[in-house]
Amino acid sequence: MIKTPPYLNSGDTIGIVCPSGYMDAEKAAECIRVLQEDWGYKVKVGKTLGGSSETYFSGTEEERLADFQQMLDDDEVQAVLCGRGGYGMTHLIDKINFKKFKKNPKWVIGYSDITLFHTHLYSNYYISSLHSPMAAAFNDAGYINRYVQSLRHALEGKWAKYSCDAHELNRQGEGVGELVGGNLALLVHGIGTDSELKTKGRILFIEDIGEYIYSIDRMMHQLKRSGKLKHLAGLIIGEFDDVKDTTRPFGKTIYETIAEIVAEYDYPVCYHFPVSHTERNYALKIGVGYKLKVTKAKVTLEE
Numbered sequence: 001m002i003k004t005p006p007y008l009n010s011g012d013t014i015g016i017v018c019p020s021g022y023m024d025a026e027k028a029a030e031c032i033r034v035l036q037e038d039w040g041y042k043v044k045v046g047k048t049l050g051g052s053s054e055t056y057f058s059g060t061e062e063e064r065l066a067d068f069q070q071m072l073d074d075d076e077v078q079a080v081l082c083g084r085g086g087y088g089m090t091h092l093i094d095k096i097n098f099k100k101f102k103k104n105p106k107w108v109i110g111y112s113d114i115t116l117f118h119t120h121l122y123s124n125y126y127i128s129s130l131h132s133p134m135a136a137a138f139n140d141a142g143y144i145n146r147y148v149q150s151l152r153h154a155l156e157g158k159w160a161k162y163s164c165d166a167h168e169l170n171r172q173g174e175g176v177g178e179l180v181g182g183n184l185a186l187l188v189h190g191i192g193t194d195s196e197l198k199t200k201g202r203i204l205f206i207e208d209i210g211e212y213i214y215s216i217d218r219m220m221h222q223l224k225r226s227g228k229l230k231h232l233a234g235l236i237i238g239e240f241d242d243v244k245d246t247t248r249p250f251g252k253t254i255y256e257t258i259a260e261i262v263a264e265y266d267y268p269v270c271y272h273f274p275v276s277h278t279e280r281n282y283a284l285k286i287g288v289g290y291k292l293k294v295t296k297a298k299v300t301l302e303e
Helices: 025-038 061-073 099-103 112-125 146-155 184-189 213-225 254-261
Strands: 013-017 042-045 079-082 107-110 129-131 161-165 173-183 203-209 234-241 269-271 284-286 289-294 298-302
Touching (some): 013 061, 061 079, 107 112, 112 284, 173 234, 173 284, 184 203, 213 254, 254 269, 269 289
Parallel strands (some): 079 107, 173 203
Antiparallel strands (some): 129 284, 289 298
16 A cells, blocks of 8 residues: 655645756745745755756765755655756665655655656655656746645645546546656656556556657657556556657657557546646646546546
8 A cells, every 4th residue: 555655734844955957046946935935834955956066967976865865864854845857866766775764754746857766666665755846836926826736735635636628639438546657758767677667557647848759659669568558547648848850750749649559458548638847737646546537528637
């Protein structure tokens, strides 16, 4: 059975770290203000937020690991918010010590590159985590939109019920199962490792950014060939942003490509669900039971 970390109360502390790519401290300032002044939490900032690194990363591998590990183990911190994703979790995942975290889990929040942490945590320890907006999403009054607010509600323990419009490629039906998924490239990256995603009987969601259509096609075929698409309870296709095509066109859109690959299965499938690298990014609890309902009129996903 999935182990769900304790939900937060007013006055609890959220730690902010950057275990992967670099992020200017200024870009997290509004997030910190909102967490403290509007949401009623305390904030503890790790050394990797606005760190001194002059490379793509927020610090050396050792610095990033130490900062992330400290927040995971800190008894004064009730949740860990990753400032951004980017790339770099793959350097750390096999070196993280989960001994203390297993006994006293806390919410770890993020998406994109943080997908690898989510899948590793779920597949090895059956502990839930939060695929959701990160620190930059609070900027430009983003904290008032429904997607950042969904993170607030998730941390408070409110049950989610999301909906979106129907899509012409949707396959109708109902499915119930533990929710797993995240960034497609990271899900494929985990195959054959200790972070490999378990999908049988689960509802899978995927999204990505900046990929060529042929790359999405290749990654979807990798999921299929490794059996990850065969026994799903449902499939949620999020948004694929900044998609690129080759000079000689691939010949199909992203959604047409995916629809063709999963055509042989009979579980419900929905397209253009609000999980993405844009502001349209609902907070989703990895490992928690959800019901996906796809009808002719709309799509609903609820705990």
